[in-house]
Amino acid sequence: MEPTSPGELWAAVHAERARLAEDLAGLDDAQWAEPSLCERWTVEDVVAHLTAAASTGRVRWLRSVLGARFDFDRHNQRRLEEHRGATPAETLRRFRAVAGSTVAPSKDTAAWLGEVVVHGQDVRRPLGLPRTPPTEAVTAVARFFAGRDFAVPSRSAAAGLRLVATDGPFASGSGPLVSGTTLALTMALAGRAAYCDDLTGEGVPILRSRCSPA
Incomplete structure (x- = not known):
């Protein structure tokens, strides 16, 4: 949950x-x-x-x-x-x-x-450590990031894009599609360009261009 x-x-x-x-x-x-x-x-x-x-x-x-x-x-x-x-x-x-x-x-x-x-x-x-956080926990972070610029400009990164998780309920926004795991979407919203490699959709180049060194 x-x-x-x-x-x-x-x-x-x-x-x-x-x-x-x-x-x-x-x-x-x-x-x-x-x-x-x-x-x-x-x-x-x-x-x-x-x-x-x-x-x-x-x-x-x-x-x-x-x-x-x-x-x-x-x-x-x-x-x-x-x-x-x-x-x-x-x-x-x-x-x-x-x-x-x-x-x-x-x-x-x-x-x-x-x-x-x-x-x-x-x-x-x-x-190369394989563990990832539970999708339920990451979903809470994704919702926060999509709704607010706080420690990272995540809401700005999401602006004008349709974000859809492939492994959970998270979905946000409208515009060119970006889809992938909840974790990949969250990390990209946090500015980690490496995770854009794990995403698909016509909006990925836009999101990648908004990533910057952490």
Whole structure:
């Protein structure tokens, strides 16, 4: 069942963090240093970023953004460095420690589910890790992304396109068709051009042109 209430969404967040931590447990140091789909970040950087996101409430987030003079790249890099361990094993331990956290900069719980869904695939795909999040959880993220520009300009990416999932109930918009799995659509809306390769339809070139380096 697709999570919709705050409690259901947080349960999905916690489950996805736990699954990701499990997938990462067997990595060697070289894999931790692999580039992620967030082109400027390694796998370890992405995990540290997720730890920061689960550790930063609204007041602390605002202070950090103000301290970075609204440079969100600088803000994210500072928080990432704060939560990265001295070794990959320590970075993973820190991530595991916040897996059940409900701390977040805002009450947009679907966005924080999107955070772990998208960044989870940012590291799984380059590493060839096969696990994908449940379609029900990803559907909640897809609906949020199609309806709102938040951490990523996803609504803008979807504008003027008809998005249709082939593995679930998600469908949105009107215009040239883009179809594929709910996960592929969600990742493309998050700007991950690699996932456009998994989509079909006359609208794919348009969506691809709206993807940018993460």
